Amino acid sequence: MTKEHREQLMSHAREVSFPAGARIFNEGGTAERFWIIHTGTVTLDLQVPGRQAAVIETLGAGRLLGWSWLVPPHHWHLGAKASSPVRAYEFDAAAVREMCAKDPELDHELCMYVSGVLARRLRSSRMRLLDLYAPYGAGEVP
Template identity: 80%
Template sequence: MSLAREVSFATDARIFSEGGNADRFWIIHTGTVALDVEVPGRRAAVIETLGAGELLGWSWLIPPHQWHLGAQASSPVRAYEFDAAAVRELCGNDPELDHALLTYVVGVIAGRLRSSRVRLLDLYAPHGAGEVP
C-alpha cells in the first residue's frame, strides 16, 4: 500500500480503453466499473461489472502492457491506484511477492475470460449456446 494513491472517477468516466498503454492498475474501494470489449460494427459490449475490493486492470503485468479490455465508471468510484512499473520493480526484488501477485492475477484473468465468454455468448450466440450450469 505504500505505492498506492487514492483516486476517484465520476460516473461515466472512461478509465482506460482497449489497446491503450497499461501503466497502472487499481483496487476499487467504492463504486462500480464496467469492463467492455470492442465489437466491430457495434457498441462496446459490457462483459463484467467490478465492485469494491476487486482488481481493475491486469494488462500492466503482461508485455506489451496494453489494455485487453476497456473500463468505464458505472457509478462514482474511489480506488487505490498503483504505478505498474514500480510494482513490477518491487516484484523483481521479492520473489515471494512476485509469485503471490502472479498467482492472484492469473486467477483474475481466468475469471474474466470465463465471464467474457459467457457474456458474449449471451449477447451474440444463438439461444442455448452458452455454458450449461
C-alpha cells in the same frame, strides 16, 4: 497475499476518484496503472467490430481493476468505465513490477492472484459474448 506483501504493495498506493461515466482506460491503450476499487462500480467492456461495445463484467469494492500491466506488451485487453462514482487505490505498474523483480515471493503471490483474476475475466468474457452473439446464448443447445 501475506500481510507483509499487502502492506508493501499498499505503501505504493494513492487514492484516486472517478466520476460516474468517466472512461478509465480504453482497449488497446498502454497499461501503466492498475486499481483496487474501494467504493463504486466499474464496467469492463470489449469492442466488437460493427457493434456497440459489449459489457463483459461489472466490478465493485475490493476488486482488481486491470491486469494487463503485468503481461507484456502491457496493453489493455478490455476497456473500463465508471458506472457510478468510484474511489480506488491506484498503483504505478512499473513501480510494482520493479518491487516484484526484487522480491520473488511477492512476484509469485501477485502473479498467482492476477492469474485467478484473469481466468475469471476470460470466463466472464466468454459467457457474455455467447449470450450476446451465439444462436442459443451461453446455454446448452437443445
